[in-house]
Amino acid sequence: MDGIIFDVDGTLWDSTEAVARSWNQAIEENTDFSLSLTADWLKSLFGKTMDEITLALFPSCPKEERDRIGYLCFNYENRLLETDHGVLYPDVALTLESLSQKTDLYIVSNCQCGYIEVFLKTMGLGKYIKDFLCFGQTQVPKNESIRLLMERNHLQDVVYVGDTSGDFDACQKADVPFIYASYGFGDIPYPPRQIGAIGELPALLGL
Structure with missing residues (x-):
């Protein structure tokens, strides 16, 4: 991977x-x-x-x-x-730290420029993320942003972890395996793979 x-x-x-x-x-x-x-x-x-x-x-x-x-x-x-932070889901920091020792980690989001930077800075997670792209940078649909990030990092074998049907659809269009975060905002009736908490991800991926 x-x-x-x-x-x-x-x-x-x-x-x-x-x-x-x-x-x-x-x-x-x-x-x-x-x-x-x-x-x-x-x-x-x-x-x-x-x-x-x-x-x-x-x-x-x-x-x-x-x-x-x-x-x-x-x-x-x-x-x-910057001062009124979002709420990190349980075990996110520990899981990203563990996974980053075994494979490279990335972010692709439909957010504006500056949002991912604030997230990484305020949560202290920047050291675990190798690269990221957002809609504010690319101005293209998420499936295209995923492919752009893969191309510039020379990635061939990746998975995408998201929580909405939009994430699932983007992965299908980008031809990238999808893992559904069922604790999030969306509802996907028949996801190919899912986790009920971020801490389940390493075992699911065998990492």
């Missing part, structure tokens, strides 16, 4: 409470909307691309206005997460 690629939200941590606070602040300070977001609502949106999230939240706005609001929300989010 060349490596393991991870999703972030719903797979490694849950930042929805903090993100909801940051987005509500951005919307209140920069728009006339009375929209109030909740963590549960965001869980239904996380995993989608930035463009898809802003369209779901502000469907009546012209694209230019959606982009403006989205830019502000994502910037407020990155700043708040």
Whole structure:
């Protein structure tokens, strides 16, 4: 195995409470909307691309206005997460430390630029992750981002660990084996392989 690629939200941590606070602040300070977001609502949106999230939240706005609001929300989010951290799932740090001694670890997410960096910095996990890509960098669907990361790291034999049907679909399109994190945000009825906790991953992979 060349490596393991991870999703972030719903797979490694849950930042929805903090993100909801940051987005509500951005919307209140920069728009006339009375929209109030909740963590549960965001869980239904996380995993989608930035463009898809802003369209779901502000469907009546012209694209230019959606982009403006989205830019502000994502910037407020990155700043708040520096101090108001997301919640790491149990045993994530220990599992990544153990796996990193046996294979290379990567991240591919549909998030904005700066988000993965904040996650790795605040959780102290940067030393375990060799490389990452996000939608903010590539502006392409997740399956293409996965392939781009594989190409630049010369990867042939990898698995992707994620929690949503979007992750599963991306892996099918990218021709990459998928492992479903059933403790996350999504619901996949018949996943090929699954884990109920991140700590189950090494045994599943024989590492």
